[in-house]
Amino acid sequence: MDTIANFFSFITTPVSWVIVQFHKLFGAIFGPDTGWAWGLSIVSLVVLIRICLIPLFVKQIKATRNMQALQPKMKAIQERYKSDKQRQSEEMMKLYKETGTNPLSSCLPILAQSPFFFALYSVLSHIAEGKTIGVINQSLLDSARQAHIFGAPLAAKFTDSAEKVAALNASITDVRIVTAVMIVMMSASQFFTQRQLMMKNVDLSVKTPYMQQQKMLMYIFPVIFAVMGINFPVGVLVYWLTTNVWTMGQQMYVINQNPTPGSKAQDAYLQRLLKSITHRGEVRGRRRKNIVKIIVAKSSSDRNDNERRFFTGLAKAGFAPQADGTVVKSDTVTAEAEGAATARRQQPKRQTKAQRQAAAQQHAKDAEASDESADTVSDAPTAPSLEKKPQSSAKSAKTAGSQGQGDQPARPSRANSGGSRQGQAKSGQRKGQQRPKHPSSKK
Incomplete structure (x- = not known):
């Protein structure tokens, strides 16, 4: 961490100057050596940085939505050119160019904050070691070393030894309790921020691997911050907790006022x-x-x-x-x-399987009863009546055929004779005329 902080040492002077200016303001209200003066100076630094990063945050939102919308097309390209990685990359870049999407835009706010984060880490590390840095001279250094937040010095860490904490006029118990609470709050705010993004502001009609990746990050990021947090000074924890809360509130506002389509x-x-x-x-x-x-x-x-x-x-x-x-x-x-x-309300409700089977059985029984009554009427030697009686189409056709053959008596239908021999057909069996068996087949 110290090596990375030294890499961004060029920005430590501007960061320390901003902190000193805010310290003058809050020191006049709460006292120059209090934790409120130095803690609020760090919080004000975060607010100032995040206000400057609002344009990048807007680009991040647009890039994230474009990436979500492009996931189906990206998946199709991967399936089409899965054996040709070079062609796959070319088609991906072509798709990004046509839609004006930059995958790195979603990381811009984090990348832009990194120099300020490591610069603040370097400033607080020098304060813990009793070294001046940037515009922080010896008098400001002594004032910062005396500042405590709920009993924990700004430059103290969770992993510091009891001797090092005692040199900052504090106890190891106070430092570890305060840092542990801040680490938990920092991880919880990170988790909630990612969770509200996944649960409320994602197009649920599109199921893509991108959503699975975001769900994994929702659980991985808080763990990473918790592991790294034990090596952060209290002042850095204040910085990171403040920026997480800002991100959570900013994202909540965007979700409520400009949500993702389909979410x-x-x-x-x-x-x-x-x-x-x-x-x-x-x-x-x-x-x-x-x-x-x-x-x-x-x-x-x-x-x-x-x-x-x-x-x-x-x-x-x-x-x-x-x-x-x-x-x-x-x-x-x-x-x-x-x-x-009204038309939708008048549509019949869908019947269950049992209701459909019961209706089919009842229809079959009604049909059999109609056939039997029609056969009884046709076989009775009564004079023809002018009153029309309901008959099946097949029975009407057979009656018409028998009248056209002169005085030949009407033969009973094969279906009716079969019905008289076998009785009523069981439910589930085929009704009506059966196919005759072949003479060579076994009975």
Whole structure:
């Protein structure tokens, strides 16, 4: 760690200067030698750095979403050119170029923070060793060594010996309790940040290996930070805990206000927007109008389930979205939505397997009863009646044939004679005319 910190020694002077300026401000309020003055100076350094990194954070969000959208195409390229790695890489680069996606953009905020992180680590290490660095002179050095946060010096570590901690006017128990609590909070904030990204802001309709990688990172990163945290000074733990909390809050705001299409966060956002439109009768805000405008510009097949539910809700409320992102009141849309809902409600429910079998058996029994009643009527020597009676199509055809053959008596059908010999057919057996056996076959 010290070797890496020395590599970024060129930025230690600007970092130490910023800390000293904030220390002057907070020292006038809380006292120059207090832990509040030095701790808040480190927190203010983090806030200043993260504000400067907001443009990179926006690029990170766009790059992450583009990578999620490109996962199906990337997977297809890997399957197509799995035996040719060079061609696979060329097609990947071509895809990135066509879509304007940079895979490294998702790492830009972390890479940009690294120099400041290691510079702060170098400053605190020099304070622990009693050495001046950057613009921190001897008087500021003595003040920083006296500063404690809940009894733990800024420059103390979890792995420090009791003698080294005693030289900083503290006890080893206080240092280890404070550092352990801060390490747990740092790891928990990292886990929660990654978890809310995976659970709320991921397109659930696309299942790709990228999602599995993000789930692995959700569990791996907190463990890495916990292992590395025991070697960080208290001041560095303050820095890293502050930046994790900032990231968590910043990401929560983005998820609530600009969610990924197809995610749970988008569904919640569109439902809030629908409620606002229904209550106010209009779309308020440029950003909300842009979101409605983007959804309207899509074709019905390109919209995801969340966007279709949003449009259905607007139609039921009597609003028609326009191409400019606004909505207008329309009674026709309400009538169409109610008619579609009624049509869906009138559709028959799907029957279970047992219900379908029972219905088939009942239909078979009704058919057999109809055939038997028709045979009884045809065999009885009664005068023909002008009243029409329901008969099966096959029986009607046979009756017509017998009338065309003169005075020959009508022969009973083979199916009826077979039915009289065998009785009612069991459920599951074939009914009607059976194929005769071959003379050479065994009985």
